[in-house]
Amino acid sequence: MSVTADDVRRIARLARLAEPEDRIDTLVGELNGILNWIEQLNEVDVEGVQAMTTPVAFPLPMREDAITDGGIRDQVLANAPKSDEGFFVVPKSVE
């Protein structure tokens, strides 16, 4: 499988990355290089093989459904690019 310039623009859009037009050709080359290289996985017989989920099997831990943290509004906002009156300030998202 190989990707075209349009594929790269579509992937960039899906990934929410602004890619300048002059980077597209470079990315097409690099992505195809990597995708061709990983094609070799098709040689492996994976018939009937389970996908790996965890390297070391142990039962998924359960914890008590209790509040263990909170009341730290100012800490949560401390690294916000913009905040006001205890809220995050974000661009308008409803048209």
Add this chain to the structure above:
Amino acid sequence: MSDLLKLSLDEVSAKLKGKDVSATELAREAFAACQAAQPALNAFTAFDEEKTLAMAKAADERLAKGEGGLLEGVPLAIKDLFAVEGVDTSASSNILKGFKPTYESTVTSKLWDAGAVFVAKTSMDEFAMGSSNETANTGPVVNPWKAQGSDESLTPGGSSGGSASAVAADLCFGATGTDTGGSIRQPASFTGTVGVKGTYGRTSRWGVVAFASSLDHPGPFAKTVKDSALLLQAMSGHDPKDSTSLPNDVPDFAAAVGQSVKGLKIGVPKEYRVDGMPAEIDEVWQTGIDWLKAAGCEIVDISLPHTKYALPAYYIVAPAEASSNLARYDGMRYGNRVEGKDLHDTYEQTRGAGFGHEVQRRIMIGTYVLSAGYYDAYYLRAQKVRTRILQDFHDAFDKVDAILTPSAPSAAFGLGTKSDDPIAMYLNDVFTVTANLAGVPAMSVPAGLDKAGLPLGLQVITRALDEETMFKVGAALEDSAGFGHKAAKWW
């Protein structure tokens, strides 16, 4: 610089406990040494002298009372991927530049609980994506080692290059790293230091900036195998805040150091003899085999047949998980924002400006392999190949107690010599990445120098939860190697 900083962690601990030196004195020296080396090595991203001295003072108070933990008063450097409260934590990325966590990672909390003293944050490849520390937003870290008769700046490896350089240059007594495909072991091999990752889940990932969650292993850099065992011990343990954190008790890793390896079966996998590998790598490997044989081990030829598929599988799984993990950098709640013409444009501009090229490339690959219609062909297949790789290790560990391989396919290379070809760079991890995919413990131990006088490491891999055998074998190699080499000081 006095000779204090040249001591091992274990040696300096004894001096601290014996009150031959105070934690404050030691912290001042380490801090000054880091600052003095910074213009030449560029290993650090942040300092906080007040914090360093306050921690050292608290350590002195505990030491005065005859109290103190495993690492009481020992200055350590911390990879910029770990959240340290109040200190810039940016994963060497512009998107997080200036981020000051209001919380502490579990691993660093454990180190401070054991009495360690923070000395500096260390540079790394951006979001831990790289093998040469050249993708850091603050520029490449320089390896303290140079080839004989050459002044060329060499890479310390990556992604934990700053930590590796700092320990190799005797600027601190140990450092944290993270290993997702080899990011502790390859830099350890390039800098003549010991680098370890435990079993997946031994060390908590909470408060560590996520790269590829199923592959990320926090671990230590150290000057000796014993030091690395002490550090891993302090870093390990169950953490309810990380659902993949192992519930198992942490053994006394350091107690394994120095135990006899007589009768242990050591596997030598034929698939690790790769085409085009320098003869010197083969030689150091053979030397390691001979050392272990002389120490009473039985050498067994083994096969890990799916080794060649490990890197391609990694370059599906890691970017896929990274593209999901890095979706959080949207410029809304933290990190830097670039205002666009609407919300969508703001996201794209923020991420386009905030991430470097390597990170963008990996997000793109990850997005592609997870996109509609491709999931089965790429991600699902890669996770099945991963099961095959794990099965290879299970089969091998039916026959042997530990596996011995080279740590990296070359010695440290010149900065800028591989940065144009992503795949050539990815091949650096050919020997290390299998242990990440399988989640088994692995370490790199300095074994010798190549003809140019650069360090080469050997890797020991053991079964899941058997770090003790790894430390035992690692210490036997260290003993036989009598490495003792240091980079000649030029910085």
